Amino acid sequence: MGNLLTIRDLRLEAGDRRDPVVILKGINLDLDRGEVLGLVGESGAGKSSAGLAAMGFARDGVRFAGGSVTFDDTELLGLSRGELRKLHGKRIAYVAQSAAASFNPSMKLIDQYSEAPRLHGVASRAEAEKDAIALYRQMQLPDPEEIGFRYPHQVSGGQLQRAMTAMAMACRPDLIIFDEPTTALDVTTQIEVLGAIRDIVDQYDTAAIYITHDLAVVSQMADRICVMKDGEEVETATTREMLDNPQQDYTRSLWAVRSFRRPAEETKASETLIRGQGVTAGYGKATVLHDLDFTIPRGRTTAVVGESGSGKSTLARVLAGLLPPEAGEILWRDAPLEPRLEKRDARTLRNIQMIYQSADTSLNPRHTIRETLSRPVTKFTGRRGRKLRARVAELMELVDLDPAFLDRKPGELSGGQKQRVGIARALAAEPEFIVCDEVTSALDQLVAEGILKLLVRLQHDLGLTFLFITHDLATVEAIAHKVIVLKNGRIVEQDDRDAIFGDPQETYTKRLLESVPQMDPDWLTAARERERELRRREAS
């Protein structure tokens, strides 16, 4: 009788058998009953593959190349499909990253809940439904009696994620694999889901493997943490030890990212570049932005923060001229800015550029980097021939890319390199103002840090004004001068970064800031206590 789960020298590979892509290079993991192990690493580290392998499962095209996975004294590798099926859902369950995509859209939640208990002969349909309602209540879902009879699209993302955790609990498994369960959620929703997951795992003494790239989140959930990189284990230690005293350089570099701050500089008042007055905008009948008054100082970074649906990206579209406002106006250096993109003159077009979240989809995959950069250079500055080539090479140097990349296509570049090309393309127009829409959200922390440092340097050297749209408050604290807090299309608060982070005036801002997970294992408990206190005070 040993551990609940023992993984030894587990190797996974994919692709051609003679020249395979190695995904896991010999992983060792141990898990006791009731223990929560955090698996941390950047994308491509093999965390998800390791999590699935703990279930004896490999995605299509991926195969086990060696090692062993022992669950409760049973070797999982080499078990038949039927034997594995008896364990899956019953003794080992899985919670996926995107609840919205992982629920069958044409089945009611409760039918999907009862499926595993019925198939495994654990409960009848009626028993399973009764149990589901009880668990929904425990997970603090609204309307627990009724919510299960809805279809996935009728339920919000945070609620779906809790419903999925309840579903994983349906047969009271010994082990649950959580694969980035809160990555797609807003911070204020995340805190509720984290709390609910932790409570239920504690209550039933379920062991769990918690996979995430977010160190602060994992330090709330895990008893021990295993850091992975490129399919290998970097180090494993208890959560406190790992936070206080990481042994490996790689772990330390992951930890250090979160402490990046723009270098201190003189805070002399800056003139206003853009001023919005009573800006109201929306799509059809739905008004998204309500009567916004705001200013964007020149040569500074103004961050727009808010949860999904707060209107951040709509504001970017209004400034870029993609969505003319229904009311109000925007002033550029005190002169009205033409609301429609098609009617803006060449100078205005040149002055306002955008960088997008997904460099993957915003770069034409069939154009070489040279083509992507040359077009805006020629269009906006009229350079051709040798001058064009020189300018394009200069742009590459500005964003720290090797000019040798110029004749490659986006597919041959990494995510961070592609985002640098996106930045170079915006710089090609030699703009004054750049809207950055969640430019680091899709990137790993170390890569994201590089992009932020680049943006800070470019601002310093070229005097650029940034509007930085993000839901990641750590990023805001790192690089913003000014912060605009949006909620439901209205401005809650706008002020200097230090004022917002040091002394927030509005309850919502406070709640938002307190929802950002901290690298302190006690943070979640304390934050939930504060949240309850806040609710109590609001109620009275």
Place this chain on the structure above:
Amino acid sequence: MSRLQKLVLGRLFLGILTLFIVSALMFIGIELLPGDLAQQILGQSATPETVAAFRAELGLDQPPYVRYLDWLGGVFRGDFGTSLASRRSVADLLGTRLANTMFLAVYAAVIAVPIALTLGLLAALWRNTAFDRGVNLGALSAISMPEFFVAYVLILFLSIRFGLFPTLARIDEASSLGDALYRTFLPALTLILVVVAHMMRMTRAAIINVLAAPYIEMARLKGVPRWRIIVRHALPNALAPIVNVVALNLAYLIVGVVVVEVVFSYPGLGQLLVDAVSSRDFPVVQAVGLFFAAVYITLNVLADVISMISNPRLRHGR
């Protein structure tokens, strides 16, 4: 009114509108044919007086839009006019032929649709196996050959070589059901071979497309057996494309059988249409054309409506 009801009513309205447009196009098409209809029917030797009298009888002296509205009014009363060739009412002529065509179509559909869906599901379930490859190969071979060729090959082997089935599919009111099924087996088989491939491949593709979705992986990790994943999790979400291709093929079974009917000299609508065209029997051509259009549009509207209903986002609002 819910969003779904609005969408369904919108589709129905569009379907009816399309039918009107098609009827007008057919009328205009016949109008544009060169030469004077009465003259052509009566021949060169007819005197101008006879031609004029005949024109008046056919209503050809009226302006086109009056004749169109007349004809349309007749259609609403169930009166499709009189055949120029046989002098019988078009509705009568159509009656038995229509029943024969529907008989053959239903015969083929009842066999083809379940076979196609089952083969498609199994091919998706066992994809990249020998079964999958075999089914695909067979389906592609059947679909690549023109239907008259398939028909002649079947006649050559099943009828002439082995004498299992009759070459000609002649049936009348006197034939019993069993007899009719036996006599029309070869044309039905030809049609089945032609339509199964299309439906089966679409079913396979639609299911495989859905099998890549995260909720399928979720179901696997819940320990759901493979057949149940296909039937319960994949099929409902793949219904829209499958229903559409089934509808197209059902329409083909009714509208596209002309060649097959001619090969087996089966007394269906296709034969009637071919005869009517060669004898310039325009009222019959118009009526058959309108019927074909109606079948096509109805089945497609039906497929659209089923696709909409199969979408939980439309069926259950927020």
